[in-house]
Amino acid sequence: MSLYETDFVAWTREQAALLRALPREGNPLDIENLAEEIEAAGRREINELSLLLMRLMTAIIKIAIAPPGDDRRPWAVESFNLKGSIEVCLDDGLAAHVDLKRLWPRAWQAAFISLQETGAILPPKVEKCPLSIEQLIDPEFHPNEGVAIIREMIPDAFKS
Incomplete structure (x- = not known):
């Protein structure tokens, strides 16, 4: 299997580096822009997955911290x-390139702001993401499992 098939993002970075290593003299290729476009393809893949994961975590957080009723x-x-x-x-x-540490606070904030608009009293922020990338991308991982994990991290007074 090629790197293209096993890690597209790493492949884009490698290909961009190879392009940049080509001689510029007499080369009609627009090397720098081609390299940038190839790297951008990898970044788009990371961004797409990151956005989906952040939205998933936000939904799971809302379920976990929403007030009774x-x-x-x-x-x-x-x-x-x-x-x-x-x-x-x-x-x-692709999942290896996602930074959950960066996404978690944003997901928590999005859930918190959404629920706060209802006037609910909400728990303090869970600072560290208790979910792993492996859990979130696992097709067998049920969102309720994530809810249970998050609820374990919040004080009893706020559990519903």
């Missing part, structure tokens, strides 16, 4: 739809 069904449906989208866009090796 809130209808959690829309977030549950969204989380299942997002799991399907993640499965479709996931290339081999």
Whole structure:
């Protein structure tokens, strides 16, 4: 198997480096722009997966921290739809390039702001992402498992 098939992002970086190593003198190729476009293709893949994962974590967080009585069904449906989208866009090796440490605070903030608009009293932020990339991309990982993991991290007074 080639690097293209096993880690598209690493392949884009390698190809861009190879292009930049070509001699410029007498070469009609627009080397720098070609290299940039190839690298951008890898970044787009990372960004697409990152956005889907952030939205998935946001939905799971909302389910976990919403006050009693809130209808959690829309977030549950969204989380299942997002799991399907993640499965479709996931290339081999792509998940290794996603930074959950960067995405988690954004997902928490998005969930918090959304729920705060209802006037709910919400738990303090869970600082460190308790979910792994492997769990989030695993087709067998049920969003309710993520909810349970997050609920373990919040104080009992806020659990519903």
